[in-house]
Amino acid sequence: MAEAAYTIGQVARAAGVNLETVRFYHRRGLLPLPGRPYGAVRRYGEESLARLRFIRRAQRLGFALDEVAALLQLNDGRSCSAARGLAERKLAVVEDRLKDLSALRDQLTSLVRRCRTQRGKVHCPLIDALNEN
Amino acid sequence: MAEAAYTIGQVARAAGVNLETVRFYHRRGLLPLPGRPYGAVRRYGEESLARLRFIRRAQRLGFALDEVAALLQLNDGRSCSAARGLAERKLAVVEDRLKDLSALRDQLTSLVRRCRTQRGKVHCPLIDALNEN
DNA sequence: CTTGACTCCGTACTCAAGTACGTACCTAGA
DNA sequence: TCTAGGTACGTACTTGAGTACGGAGTCAAG
Structure with missing residues (x-):
């Protein structure tokens, strides 16, 4: 199963965010910069899309981007009690x-x-x- | 009954706001610049203090500074229905x-x-x- | 008459979460 | 091959409500 390979505009549309927002999340370190497998243009896979959606969902729950970054650190699935602490404070x-x-x-x-x-x-x-x- | 004549620092403390906030409200046109009756220093009367408190109270009710400015326009005590409209939308x-x-x-x-x-x-x-x- | 605190005024900076702009480059379709 | 539209990247601007800074002037107490 080949991964979809979105351009930045496509991944932004798919996640329902502005293209510039994607770039902004790169700058904030919330979303790693993907590679450019076919030339000069970066290609985003499903994991980028999933992460964008994670960020938006966490924001809807009232988490600020710094807090989202902390949640992403915990995204190994462990550290449940740390995540819970964040949620309790929120x-x-x-x-x-x-x-x-x-x-x-x-x-x-x-x-x-x-x-x-x-x-x-x-x-x-x-x-x-x-x-x- | 002589009006109290506060300096900017005094009126800021009396209203519970930062001195720079008072200046900022001048710039925003929310608070008129008072005169300098005794020399080079501006003196604030009770009406300034009342207005600062008005602003803070309106903010606590969730009005943005632009909306506070609109309310202040209506401060003649008339235009009740306009004020009510603002409050209803809020x-x-x-x-x-x-x-x-x-x-x-x-x-x-x-x-x-x-x-x-x-x-x-x-x-x-x-x-x-x-x-x- | 000097010191320290305060004031005046203008400008610049802060924060959060983006959004926009400019320039160059790339890419797909007719 | 040309062209329209997309991308890359860096920088600057936006909003709202202030806060901070710098240099000059002023004021009251000792």
């Missing part, structure tokens, strides 16, 4: 952000509601709230 | 972010749980999940 951050965000939602909801029931009064409850104290 | 964004974030939390939670119950198996469920498909 989870704690996510839960904090959730708490903040839902407090924010409650405040905004209440301000919008007050704005809507405000009739003919001179001041805007939202602006007033921002000016308060 | 609320929608916040609710979207909340949905994403809680999906993220669920995924991370499940990965961490699987990592913890994994015993002696060769692969790490977290890494596997990132490599999947």
Whole structure:
């Protein structure tokens, strides 16, 4: 089974990222530079595509590129507890952000509601709230 | 009642922001440059302090500085419906972010749980999940 | 009158995660 | 063979919200 050999534009499209992003990941050391088996043009195999998808998935889970790099170091399938530690720390951050965000939602909801029931009064409850104290 | 007349360092401390941030808000047009009533040094009154606090409060509600500028335009206390529109749009964004974030939390939670119950198996469920498909 | 802290102002740098640009080179199809 | 479009690579620009730096001026205390 011959490996597919994508050019950079093809692998970028296949992974759903911008071509320049692929180059950027090379510079960041997240993706090794492939060789050029047929001439002057580099060819990307399935393992490059898999890695690009790994990176995007990890990003969707809220990992920054530095953290993705750490996860990639652990990609031997061992070091499960190190990976878990990373995920646990990330989870704690996510839960904090959730708490903040839902407090924010409650405040905004209440301000919008007050704005809507405000009739003919001179001041805007939202602006007033921002000016308060 | 004489207005307090802060120097830039004092008003920054009073508002809990970095001195350079005050300058930055001047450059961004969010805070007017005060005069220099006693010599070469600019003096900030209570209205500057109030505005700095307004900005920070609006930021905590999730408004970007451009949006804060728009809110400040509306600070006449009228244009309540315009302010409400801003808040409603912001609320929608916040609710979207909340949905994403809680999906993220669920995924991370499940990965961490699987990592913890994994015993002696060769692969790490977290890494596997990132490599999947 | 000197010292140390503060201010003024402009410019430049930071971070994260890319995106864009320029120039040269290569490659596939008509 | 020509040409359109893709690639290689290095460098510079983008966004948002600041932070830092450098040199000159100023101010208050001792």
